[in-house]
Amino acid sequence: MDYIRTEADGQLTLAQSTEFLILPSCLYGFNNTETTVETAKSGRLVYCHKGTLDLPEEERICTCGRRMHINSHPDIYIRHLCIGGNLSVLSFPHNQLRCPECGATKSQYISFKSAGHFITDALHQYTCDLLARGTYTNKQVAEITGLGENTVMFFGSSRYSITFISSRTSMTK
Numbered sequence: 196m197d198y199i200r201t202e203a204d205g206q207l208t209l210a211q212s213t214e215f216l217i218l219p220s221c222l223y224g225f226n227n228t229e230t231t232v233e234t235a236k237s238g239r240l241v242y243c244h245k246g247t248l249d250l251p252e253e254e255r256i257c258t259c260g261r262r263m264h265i266n267s268h269p270d271i272y273i274r275h276l277c278i279g280g281n282l283s284v285l286s287f288p289h290n291q292l293r294c295p296e297c298g299a300t301k302s303q304y305i306s307f308k309s310a311g312h313f314i315t316d317a318l319h320q321y322t323c324d325l326l327a328r329g330t331y332t333n334k335q336v337a338e339i340t341g342l343g344e345n346t347v348m349f350f351g352s353s354r355y356s357i358t359f360i361s362s363r364t365s366m367t368k
């Protein structure tokens with residue numbers, strides 16, 4: 196796989212192999228079709244990995260047995276692990292399904308998305324691992340992960356409540 200950078204829109208195009216690595220992503224079902232380099236409001240560079248997400252046929256079967264239609268597919272943006280000091284985001288059309296028989300609707304399942312947040316499980320786990328070390332402030336974790344301080348604080352508070360519950364459980368033994 197070879198890429199070069201075109202001047203026009205920052206898009207990375209297949210051409211030479213000297214500047215790129217091919218890495219395992221563990222983003223099951225995601226097909227990266229192009230990557231652009233953009234700049235965030237903060238001034239940090241963002242690798243924007245665009246592509247598509249596989250829609251398995253079995254996921255299209257409604258509980259009533261009919262095959263669901265794709266009602267719409269708005270682009271979704273999911274923050275992923277930083278690469279050095281640069282941010283990265285995945286972007287793909289997120290299928291919204293509707294059953295023509297019973298009218299049931301659902302969003303396509305994204306196996307690598309952290310529940311309740313527009314970030315990957317990998318980024319969520321990394322953030323929690325940094326917090327668990329206990330040597331970084333929320334502000335430092337936010338800087339390293341590229342997440343907002345409020346999000347980091349939220350993950351930190353869920354972790355502390357788990358720690359609190361487990362230590363209380365062990366005390367009653």
Ligand SMILES: [Zn+2]
Nearest residue numbers: 257259294297
């Ligand atoms: Zn149905």
